[in-house]
Amino acid sequence: MAATPNKSGGYDYNFVKEPPDTTICVICQLPSIDPYLSVCCGHLFCKSFLENTKKAAAIVTSNCPMCRSEDFVTFPNKQIDRAVRNLHVYCTNKEKGCKWQGEVYYISNHLGRSDGCDFEDVQCSNKCGEIVQHQYLVSHTEAECPRRMVTCQYCGVDGEYQLIEGEHKELCPKFPLPCPNRCDVGSVLRQDVTEHRKMCPLEEVECSNKCGKKLQRQYI
Structure with a gap:
């Protein structure tokens, strides 16, 4: 591949020796x-x-x-x-x-080949907008880029890191949550919270005798 001309006219490089x-x-x-x-x-x-x-x-x-x-x-x-x-x-x-x-x-x-100058500034191949030196491109795209593809560790869905760690994490049905009543069960999958509350000993429920009082299920 031949050297690429620049917009200034001639070759505006740092020459090892003064050109003739x-x-x-x-x-x-x-x-x-x-x-x-x-x-x-x-x-x-x-x-x-x-x-x-x-x-x-x-x-x-x-x-x-x-x-x-x-x-x-x-x-x-x-x-x-x-x-x-x-x-x-x-x-x-x-x-x-x-x-x-x-x-x-x-x-x-x-400068131009895929394994070119380690010190050349290049744009992230995931199009996140970040500019990094070529030598750091792999580590950026695989471990730092907000648009790198990852898999949700809870439900297995694939998506961009910024989405999985953001919107998806707030909605993931298999994301572990603490019991709303802080019972000893530890964590409950988001999709199971409603069912868990139906049996949770610390959930407040009305007295079965219709007296109007609410007590924790364990004391009913």
């Missing part, structure tokens, strides 16, 4: 992407600059921006292109700790 002047675009002052040489004065341009110049030429006559010659003709230079792509650069994540360095041609491989 023969590789520098006269407009953006960076090692040229798709270099073209002018016939009139021999200056080097990025292809993107020439394309923008052609668009502008539809409105105004375009002269050479350096020597002002009206005979502004350029041609691609593959030799300079190869020289630029063979320049050695540091990883764009060098400040974060990445030790990689290599040719311009291979930096997009290093």
Whole structure:
């Protein structure tokens, strides 16, 4: 995979050694992407600059921006292109700790592959909106992400962590609850609470003789 151009014109990387002047675009002052040489004065341009110049030429006559010659003709230079792509650069994540360095041609491989730079910032694959370094992506998606898929330990239903631990937990029929009367039974499944109260010794019930009093079932 070839190195990917950036929006600034040339290759805006941190080079291991200062790039030769023969590789520098006269407009953006960076090692040229798709270099073209002018016939009139021999200056080097990025292809993107020439394309923008052609668009502008539809409105105004375009002269050479350096020597002002009206005979502004350029041609691609593959030799300079190869020289630029063979320049050695540091990883764009060098400040974060990445030790990689290599040719311009291979930096997009290093950054773009699925097992790429450990220090590259990537978005969570679960689309939770979190941005983490590549080296922490697996631990985030499997143990921290609120949108990771989990299984309810009580009823076995699958869902996102934030839903299972939130709305579902409030409704799960098999979630263990303490007896509303705090009896010695310990916990009761949510779906069984109503039936449990029908036999709970601490549930208040009316006297069977219709005297109007309410007592705990154990004292009736």
